[in-house]
Structure formats: structure tokens, C-alpha cells
Amino acid sequence: MGTTERRARARDTIRTRILDAARELFVRDGVDAVTMRAIAKQIEYTPTTIYHHFRDKQALLEELCLRDLSSLAHAFQSIGRIEDPVDRLRRLGLAYVDFAVDHPAHYQFMFMTTKPSVSTATDTASPEKNAYLILLDAVRAGIDAGRYRPEFNDPHQLAQLMWGALHGVVALQIVKADESWIEWRDVRETARAMADLSIRGVLRSEGQ
Amino acid sequence: MGTTERRARARDTIRTRILDAARELFVRDGVDAVTMRAIAKQIEYTPTTIYHHFRDKQALLEELCLRDLSSLAHAFQSIGRIEDPVDRLRRLGLAYVDFAVDHPAHYQFMFMTTKPSVSTATDTASPEKNAYLILLDAVRAGIDAGRYRPEFNDPHQLAQLMWGALHGVVALQIVKADESWIEWRDVRETARAMADLSIRGVLRSEGQ
DNA sequence: CGCATAACTTAACAGCGTTAAGTTATCTCT
DNA sequence: AGAGATAACTTAACGCTGTTAAGTTATGCG
Numbered sequence: 305m306g307t308t309e310r311r312a313r314a315r316d317t318i319r320t321r322i323l324d325a326a327r328e329l330f331v332r333d334g335v336d337a338v339t340m341r342a343i344a345k346q347i348e349y350t351p352t353t354i355y356h357h358f359r360d361k362q363a364l365l366e367e368l369c370l371r372d373l374s375s376l377a378h379a380f381q382s383i384g385r386i387e388d389p390v391d392r393l394r395r396l397g398l399a400y401v402d403f404a405v406d407h408p409a410h411y412q413f414m415f416m417t418t419k420p421s422v423s424t425a426t427d428t429a430s431p432e433k434n435a436y437l438i439l440l441d442a443v444r445a446g447i448d449a450g451r452y453r454p455e456f457n458d459p460h461q462l463a464q465l466m467w468g469a470l471h472g473v474v475a476l477q478i479v480k481a482d483e484s485w486i487e488w489r490d491v492r493e494t495a496r497a498m499a500d501l502s503i504r505g506v507l508r509s510e511g512q
Numbered sequence: 513m514g515t516t517e518r519r520a521r522a523r524d525t526i527r528t529r530i531l532d533a534a535r536e537l538f539v540r541d542g543v544d545a546v547t548m549r550a551i552a553k554q555i556e557y558t559p560t561t562i563y564h565h566f567r568d569k570q571a572l573l574e575e576l577c578l579r580d581l582s583s584l585a586h587a588f589q590s591i592g593r594i595e596d597p598v599d600r601l602r603r604l605g606l607a608y609v610d611f612a613v614d615h616p617a618h619y620q621f622m623f624m625t626t627k628p629s630v631s632t633a634t635d636t637a638s639p640e641k642n643a644y645l646i647l648l649d650a651v652r653a654g655i656d657a658g659r660y661r662p663e664f665n666d667p668h669q670l671a672q673l674m675w676g677a678l679h680g681v682v683a684l685q686i687v688k689a690d691e692s693w694i695e696w697r698d699v700r701e702t703a704r705a706m707a708d709l710s711i712r713g714v715l716r717s718e719g720q
Numbered sequence: 721c722g723c724a725t726a727a728c729t730t731a732a733c734a735g736c737g738t739t740a741a742g743t744t745a746t747c748t749c750t
Numbered sequence: 751a752g753a754g755a756t757a758a759c760t761t762a763a764c765g766c767t768g769t770t771a772a773g774t775t776a777t778g779c780g
Contacts, residue, residue, distance in 0.1 A: 318727090334626075340768065350729055352770080361768065416624060418542075418687055433693050456705075461697040464684070465706055472680020476672070479626055485641050489669040497664075498673055505713030519747085519757080526758090548737060558760055560739080569737065 319357050321347050323368050330368065330409045335417075338365070362420055369410050373431045376403040384438040389445035390507070394499050396439055397470050401495040404474040416475055439463050456506045469502045470495055527565050529555050531576050538576065538617045543625075546573070570628055577618050581639045584611040592646040597653035598715070602707050604647055605678050609703040612682040624683055647671050664714045677710045678703055 325346040329338045340361060344351040358364040379399040386392040404411040414432070443466065444459040446452055456462050477491045533554040537546045548569055552559040566572040587607040594600040612619040622640070651674065652667040654660055664670050685699045 315727095339766085341766090351768085352730085353728060355769070356727070416683070416687060419691075436694060456709075458697065460695045461702055461705065464681070464694075464697060464702055465709065468680035468684050468702070468706060469677045469710070470680065471684050472676035472678065473672070475624070475683050476676050476679050479624060483627075486644065486672075487668045489666065489672060494669055494672055494676070497669065498676065501664075501673065501713030502677070502710060503713075505709030505711075509717075523758095547735085549735085559737085560761085561759060563738070564758070 315357075318347075318349075318353075322354055322357055322364070323371065326364060326368055327372070330365075330413075331407070335365075335409050335413050365413055369414050370431065372407060372410055373414075376400070377431045377434065379403075380435050380438045384441065389442055389449055390451050390503060392442045393439075393446060393466065394503055396442055397466060397499040398496065400435075400467075401470055401474055401492065401499075404470075404478075405491055405495075408478050411474065412478055415471060416478065436463070436467075439467065451508060452506045453508050462506065465506070466502060469498050473498050523565070526555075526557075526561075530562055530565055530572070531579070534572060534576055535580070538573075538621075539615070543573075543617050543621050573621055577622050578639065580615060580618055581622075584608070585639045585642065587611075588643050588646045592649065597650055597657055598659050598711060600650045601647075601654060601674065602711055604650055605674060605707040606704065608643075608675075609678055609682055609700065609707075612686075613699055613703075616686050619682065620686055623679060624686065644671070644675075647675065659716060660714045661716050670714065673714070674710060677706050681706050 322343060325343045326338055328346070329342055338361075340351045340354055344354060354364065358367070376399065379402075380396060383392060383395045383399055386395060404415075440459055440463045443463045447457060447459060447462070452462070456465075473495045474491060477488070480486065481488065530551060533551045534546055536554070537550055546569075548559045548562055551572075552562060562572065566575070584607065587610075588604060591600060591603045591607055594603060612623075648667055648671050651671045655665060655667060655670070660670070664673075681703045682699060685696070685702075688694065689696065
């Protein structure tokens with residue numbers, strides 16, 4: 305009578321505490337600073353405890369990112385409803401960059417490191433996949449509306465082009481920001497310029 | 513005499529053997545498979561020996577990449593002499609992509625991982641820096657020749673845009689190639705499309 | 721009250737990069 | 751030729767990592 309519920313609630317609490325501790329290390333000191341022992345120390349448990357709540361470190365960080373990805377997911381959901389497919393594409397790109405700049409550690413873990421193995425499992429609805437599908441939809445709508453040059457008729461290639469263009473700007477920044485021999489320009493500005501120029505590059509010329 | 517020379521030669525030999533062993537692990541099993549112990553085992557020495565020839569693992573891998581970077585450096589040198597600045601820029605991009613696709617482990621180590629700390633040292637002539645300067649030159653020449661839209665008048669930003677665009681395509685591929693829910697297109701083709709579209713995106717319209 | 725089960729800890733394993741100290745061989749110099 | 755320096759290499763360890771088997775403690779239930 306309610307005791308199992310309370311237990312479940314307690315379980316959720318400690319789960320959340322673990323995630324919060326991990327997040328703090330994650331965003332403060334970067335992805336490499338997140339060690340099982342450091343998390344454990346912060347919440348005053350032994351490292352082993354964490355393994356009673358998460359399969360392993362990878363699973364922990366994946367769930368952490370999954371939760372924090374909701375901001376991006378929401379943005380994508382609402383932007384995905386914009387009528388004009390080209391404007392929609394552009395706005396998706398800008399939201400993507402915003403997420404990367406605001407959550408560099410999350411971004412690095414999700415988009416710049418190789419996952420240990422493809423989880424064979426057919427987990428159909430990861431937010432990553434979902435975001436890609438929203439991007440794909442926008443691209444496809446633009447193609448169908450005849451907005452792009454005829455050589456860009458493959459939605460997947462075009463989606464990967466747009467994704468790649470913006471990923472490149474933010475990824476380079478995250479990794480090479482403190483190499484002072486590069487006169488870095490503001491990431492957001494560069495990314496905006498990238499969004500504009502890459503869309504213009506695929507757009508059918510204005511004079512039809 | 514000449515014994516010191518012979519010594520130096522022997523020293524170079526073992527150095528090279530270490531680098532070769534590291535390279536084999538590097539390209540065969542990826543950057544994470546390169547451990548000091550694995551290298552040592554392969555050349556039948558103790559791990560400690562490696563430390564008599566290289567300051568640490570980072571230095572070893574840096575020298576390895578530096579040596580193997582010569583192919584890219586040569587390509588950049590000769591392409592850098594192409595007269596037409598826009599064509600030059602395009603060809604630089606394609607050579608860059610070729611290197612990344614042919615040496616993914618090298619690329620990953622050099623452009624997708626954070627170096628432990630900026631080496632404060634003013635080592636003026638790293639090939640990376642040199643390649644960036646060649647890129648910068650090409651971009652600047654194009655700007656000076658009035659080939660690009662007036663809003664792209666900052667050589668650094670434009671260079672970072674071009675670099676980022678191509679980096680994004682290859683980096684995404686390296687990290688996410690085996691995520692099967694993405695219908696990946698051929699990297700080289702996508703990269704070529706990227707080079708074309710991004711150049712078109714910054715080019716002054718044809719009709720002046 | 722007795723027992724199952726969940727929560728948590730202790731102690732360890734195997735692997736990593738790295739280093740202090742010790743050994744062995746080689747070359748140099750008187 | 752013998753003494754001593756020096757370079758090359760090894761042994762053994764330190765501290766760190768992720769992870770796990772086994773043991774302990776507390777909690778809820780019949």
C-alpha cells in the first residue's frame with residue numbers, strides 16, 4: 305500500500321541526484337572530468353551504488369543527454385511547423401547551433417565521440433533520430449516545392465549537407481577554440497553566416 | 513669514430529619502429545586502441561622504453577601525425593599556387609577531404625580531440641598552421657579580386673566557414689558512420705557537393 | 721517474528737599513462 | 751687495458767580509470 309510507490313520515488317530521487325552530480329561535473333569541467341568516482345564523491349555514495357541505477361557510464365551519460373536534449377527537441381518541434389520550408393530549414397539550423405553553443409559538453413558527447421557500439425536494439429524514437437527526421441522533412445518539403453537547384457534532389461544528401469555545415473562550425477570551435485594562432489570569429493555569427501550561405505548555395509537562383 | 517653517428521642512427525631506428533607500431537595500431541584499430549603497452553608489446557620492448565624516445569603519449573601521436581601530414585602539406589603547397597583564387601579554394605577543400613577520408617584516425621586525433629593544453633611555445637611553423645595560412649591566402653586573394661559577395665569581406669571568417677563546412681561533413685561521417693538510421697551518402701560526393709555549394713553561396717552572382 | 725529483497729559498501733580486478741630506481745651494455749679517456 | 755661515464759633498457763610500482771563479486775545493512779511483508 306503505497307510503500308512500493310514511496311520506494312520507487314526514493315529510487316527516482318537518487319537516480320536524479322546521480323544525474324545532477326554528473327551534469328555539474330559535465331558542464332563545469334568537461335566530459336573527461338566525469339568519472340564514476342567523482343560523481344559518487346559528490347553525492348556521498350560509493351561508486352558501486354551508481355551501478356545499481358545505471359548499467360554503466362555510457363548509459364548514465366546517454367540518459368543525462370537525453371533528458372537535457374528536451375530543450376532542443378521542443379525547439380525543433382515548434383520550428384518544424386513553420387510553413388515556408390526554406391525558412392524552416394534555416395531556423396532549425398540556428399536552433400541546433402544555439403544548443404551546441406549553450407551545451408558544449410552535451411554536444412561533444414553526443415555528436416563528437418564514437419558510441420561504443422551501435423545498440424542493435426531498434427529503439428525507434430530517440431530524439432536524435434527524431435531531430436534528423438524533422439530536418440529531413442524540412443529538406444524534403446523544400447525539394448518538393450521546387451525551391452532548390454535540381455542537382456539537390458536527394459533529401460538525405462541535402463540534410464547531411466546542412467547538418468554537416470553547421471556541425472563543422474561548432475565542432476571546430478569546441479575542439480580548437482583555444483588555439484590562439486587562429487583568429488576565431490564569434491561562433492554564433494559564423495554559424496549564422498554558414499546557415500545563410502549554405503541555403504543560398506542550394507537555392508534555385510532568384511530570377512527563376 | 514662515427515660511433516656517435518651510428519648511435520644516433522640506432523636511436524632513429526628504434527624511434528621509427530615505435531612510430532610504425534603506433535601507426536599500425538592507429539589505423540587498424542582506431543585512436544583508442546593505441547596504448548603505450550600495446551605499442552611496446554608489438555616492438556617487443558617495455559613500455560618504459562618508449563618514454564626514453566618520446567616525452568609522453570601525446571608527443572608520440574603528435575609526431576606521428578606530423579610525419580603523415582606531409583602528404584596533405586605537399587598537396588596544399590602545390591594547390592596553393594593555382595592562379596584563380598576560387599578554383600584554388602575549391603581544390604584545397606577537396607584535398608583536405610581526401611586526407612580526412614584516407615586517414616580517419618589521423619584526422620580524428622588532429623581535428624576532433626582537444627589537445628591537453630595549448631603548448632604556450634611559439635612553434636611558428638606547424639603544418640596545421642601552415643595549411644590554415646594557405647587557406648587564408650586563397651580566401652584573401654578571392655576577396656581582393658572581388659569575387660565574393662561584399663558581406664564576406666573578413667578573410668578569417670570566410671576561411672573558418674569553408675574549413676567548417678568540409679570539416680562537418682567528414683567529422684560527422686567519422687563519428688556517426690555506423691548509425692544505421694541515417695541513410696548515409698558517399699562522403700566524398702557529399703563533400704564535393706559541399707565545396708561547390710558553399711563556394712556558390714559566397715560568390716558574387718554571375719550576372720555581376 | 722522470520723525472512724526475502726532491496727540498497728548500499730568493501731575490496732578487489734584489469735587496464736591505463738607514467739616514473740623512480742636499478743641493471744646492463746657501450747663508448748671514452750687516461 | 752682498466753676506470754668511469756653515459757646511454758639503453760627493465761623492473762616494479764603509483765595513482766588513476768571503469769567495473770564487479772561478495773558481503774553487509776536496512777526495510778517491508780506474510
